[in-house]
Amino acid sequence: MSKPVFKFxxxxxxxxxxxxLEDINLEIxxxxxxxxLGENGSGKSSLLKLFNRLELNTKGRIYFNxxxxxDIPIHKLRDKVIMIMQGATLxxxxxxxxxxxxxxKLNLNKTPEDILDIMGLNYSNLExxxxxxxxxxxxxxxxSLAIAKNPDIFLLDEITSALSITMGxxxxxxxxxxxxxxxxxxxxxxxxxxxxxxxxxxxxxxxGKIIKRGSVKELIECFGKDEEKCIxx
Amino acid sequence: MYQKVVYSAIxxxxxxxxxxxxxxxxEKDLIIGGIRAAVQLVLxxxxxxxxxxxxxxxxxxxxxxxxxxxxxxxAKGRAKEVKNAGxxxxxxxxxxxxxxxxxxxxxxxxxxxxxxxxxxxGMVIGNTMTASALALDRFHSELKTNxxxxxxxxxxxxxxxxxxxxxxxxxxxxxxxxxxNTLKIVGLIQLPGAMTGMLVAGASPMKAAMFQLAIMxxxxxxxxxxxxxxxxxxxxxxxxxxxxxxx
Numbered sequence: 274m275s276k277p278v279f280k281f282x283x284x285x286x287x288x289x290x291x292x293x294l295e296d297i298n299l300e301i302x303x304x305x306x307x308x309x310l311g312e313n314g315s316g317k318s319s320l321l322k323l324f325n326r327l328e329l330n331t332k333g334r335i336y337f338n339x340x341x342x343x344d345i346p347i348h349k350l351r352d353k354v355i356m357i358m359q360g361a362t363l364x365x366x367x368x369x370x371x372x373x374x375x376x377x378k379l380n381l382n383k384t385p386e387d388i389l390d391i392m393g394l395n396y397s398n399l400e401x402x403x404x405x406x407x408x409x410x411x412x413x414x415x416x417s418l419a420i421a422k423n424p425d426i427f428l429l430d431e432i433t434s435a436l437s438i439t440m441g442x443x444x445x446x447x448x449x450x451x452x453x454x455x456x457x458x459x460x461x462x463x464x465x466x467x468x469x470x471x472x473x474x475x476x477x478x479x480x481g482k483i484i485k486r487g488s489v490k491e492l493i494e495c496f497g498k499d500e501e502k503c504i505x506x
Numbered sequence: 507m508y509q510k511v512v513y514s515a516i517x518x519x520x521x522x523x524x525x526x527x528x529x530x531x532x533e534k535d536l537i538i539g540g541i542r543a544a545v546q547l548v549l550x551x552x553x554x555x556x557x558x559x560x561x562x563x564x565x566x567x568x569x570x571x572x573x574x575x576x577x578x579x580x581a582k583g584r585a586k587e588v589k590n591a592g593x594x595x596x597x598x599x600x601x602x603x604x605x606x607x608x609x610x611x612x613x614x615x616x617x618x619x620x621x622x623x624x625x626x627x628g629m630v631i632g633n634t635m636t637a638s639a640l641a642l643d644r645f646h647s648e649l650k651t652n653x654x655x656x657x658x659x660x661x662x663x664x665x666x667x668x669x670x671x672x673x674x675x676x677x678x679x680x681x682x683x684x685x686x687n688t689l690k691i692v693g694l695i696q697l698p699g700a701m702t703g704m705l706v707a708g709a710s711p712m713k714a715a716m717f718q719l720a721i722m723x724x725x726x727x728x729x730x731x732x733x734x735x736x737x738x739x740x741x742x743x744x745x746x747x748x749x750x751x752x753x
Contacts, residue, residue, distance in 0.1 A: 327657050327750050347749050351663040362658035364672060375659075378668045415658060422662060 276339065278303050278426065278457055279324060284333035286319055286481075293319045294481045297333070306452055307459045308468050308475035310492045316481040317461045318358075321428050324459065325354040355419045356428035359435060360408070362415045368406070369399040372414070381421050391417035392447065408435035416444060420451070427451065429460035433467060445471055465493055477503065515540070558620045566620055570627040574599045577635035584639035588646045589743055594736045595638040602634035602732025603627060606724040615720055626724065629700070633685065633725045634732035641681035641733035642740055648673040649744060649753055656751055666745040674737050681733035685726050692722055 277300040286294040294316045301307050311317050322328035323335060326342060335342045342350060364371050372385035381388075385399055392413040403411060412435055419427065427448070433441040441464070448458055449471060462468050468475075472489040485495050485503050495503040518540045525532040557565050577599055582592030607616075607627060616622035649656065652673060659669035692698055693715070697705070700721050704714035746752040 322657075325661055327661060329746065329750065347747075348663050348665075351661060355663075356658075356661040358654050358658055358661075360654050362654045364655055364659070375662070378659075378664050379662055418662060428661075 275303055277301055277336075278338055279459075280336040280339075281323075282334045282336070284323065284330045284335060286316070286323065286328060287331045292481055294323075294330075297483060299476065299483070301457065301459060303457055304452060304455055305457055305459075306448075306471050306473050307457070308472035308489050308492070309459065309461045309478065310468065310475060310489075310495070311478035312496070315478040317478055318430055320478065321356060321430050321459065321461055324426070324428050325351055325356055327356060351424075352422070353424050354426040354428065355422055355424040356430065357415055357419050357432050359412070359431040361403070361411055363403040363406075363411055365403055367399075368401050368403055368414070371403055372399075372418075375418055379418075379422060383421055388414065388417045388421055391420050392443065409437055409440045412436060413440065413444070416447070420447075424456075426457045426459065429458065429462075431461055431463060433462065433464060441467070468493070479503075554620070554624060557624065561620060563618055566618070566623045566627075569624065570603065570631065573628060573631050574603065577631050581635050581639035581642070584636075585642040585646065588642045588740060590740075591639070591642050594642060594740050594743070595635060597739055598638035598641075598732035598734075598736030599631055599634045601735040602638075602728035603630045605731045606630050606728035609727065610720065610724060625700070626721065629721065630724060630728040634728045636684075637681040637729040637733045638736040641677045641737050644680045645673060645677040645737055645740060646744070646753065648676055649751060653751060653753075660750060666741065666748050670741055670745070674741065677737055678730065678733050682726075682729055685722075685729050689722055689726065692718070698722075 279299070279301040281297045281299040284294065284297040284299075285292065297320065309317050309320060319328050323330055326347060337345060337350065337354070364374065366374075369385050372388050375381070376383055376385070376388070386396055389396060389398060394410065394413055394417070398406065398410060398414070403414075406414070412432060416432065429448070433444050436444060445467060448460075452458055458471075460472070462472075468489045474487070475489055475492050476483045477485040477492045477495040479495075485492055518536065522533050522536050524530075525536060553569065557569055574596060578592045578596035581595030581599075585591040585595070588594070607623065607630060610616045610626070611618060616626065649670070656669045656673075660666065688698075693701075698718050698721075701714045701718035704717060705711065709717075744752055
């Protein structure tokens with residue numbers, strides 16, 4: 274088996290005296306479609322944020338390609354590992370101007386039209402304000418920006434939750450295509466059909482702890498069950 | 507003079523009477539506020555009397571320094587959610603005062619005398635305090651409201667400076683709005699305090715107007731400098747190194 278791209282060793286996250294994540298041990302391998310499942314408030318988003326240091330672990334070690342992520346310059350890490358969140362994540366303003374800002378600040382050798390082409394969005398969106406985009410359109414532009422940066426690893430936090438069935442399928446297919454190109458995908462989803470369709474392996478989180486590891490089908494069984502019953506199954 | 511001031515308390519009694527008649531329940535606050543104002547002004551009157559008589563630059567700077575500390579403590583209360591708000595506001599106030607009063611001294615508009623440094627310094631400190639507190643509070647709430655946008659920008663690899671500059675600008679603009687609005691209408695609706703004071707003291711209207719103009723420019727410079735300094739330092743606190751948001 275190839276070496277893990279990410280390795281978590283006894284990782285803890287504590288905030289304001291509260292333990293959010295406890296003793297997380299985890300390995301993610303190249304080109305995987307890894308799913309993180311769990312009830313609301315179980316620490317899924319916090320865990321995902323640890324991968325590109327939007328959250329900072331308070332104990333334990335996280336290794337990216339064998340190197341401690343604390344030793345990797347942040348811009349280098351985020352060139353390779355990008356997180357896309359749910360909801361309105363684009364700056365306010367006219368889409369064209371906003372995209373020009375991202376392109377300039379991120380040194381992307383692209384035009385706003387190139388960005389829209391990635392997910393097949395209509396150019397008429399360029400004249401809209403980001404606040405007037407539908408949830409789906411805004412989400413697709415955010416996904417396009419992330420893809421334009423060409424990272425090795427995508428961290429997806431419920432990105433299909435605001436999308437219509439058609440748009441959701443579009444994103445799923447794009448992610449599968451990216452995986453075929455050799456990218457690694459780590460995702461949180463509440464859409465179980467989605468999880469079963471795209472996910473291969475994953476973990477189930479409860480109260481900040483991993484209570485089960487396995488195939489997505491096995492993990493889904495954990496919903497609504499307490500830790501003991503879930504482990505027995 | 508003192509007797510006439512006591513008579514002016516009739517005006518406060520009118521305000522208390524209106525509050526009572528309209529059931530505003532502001533009588534207690536008016537009484538406490540009125541007494542506090544009297545005590546504070548009498549005390550500052552005595553302190554200024556001493557400092558004017560002493561006529562030493564160090565004493566004037568010391569007084570402005572103490573006023574800045576009190577102002578930053580007040581700013582801390584207005585921007586409660588911002589960590590170190592008092593210290594950040596203090597640095598904003600000091601820099602705003604230094605730049606604005608410094609320029610007026612450098613161009614020779616004022617000389618380092620108590621009659622200039624104390625009242626003008628007080629105006630600058632008061633205005634910069636309000637602006638710094640407003641800017642800090644606004645920036646914190648902008649960061650909270652727009653957290654997903656900032657996190658996404660950081661996630662894409664933007665620096666904390668680039669990810670937050672839009673909100674820094676918005677917050678400084680908010681802090682400057684009162685002085686910008688005042689600049690637009692000054693003299694049209696009411697005569698500002700310094701000009702009124704000079705006219706009451708017998709200065710020529712044109713001299714009072716010119717002095718007031720310089721004061722308005724001084725406040726504009728102090729407010730923009732002070733709020734910018736406070737915010738740029740707050741950004742260092744509100745972001746962990748160049749990595750993530752710390753709120």
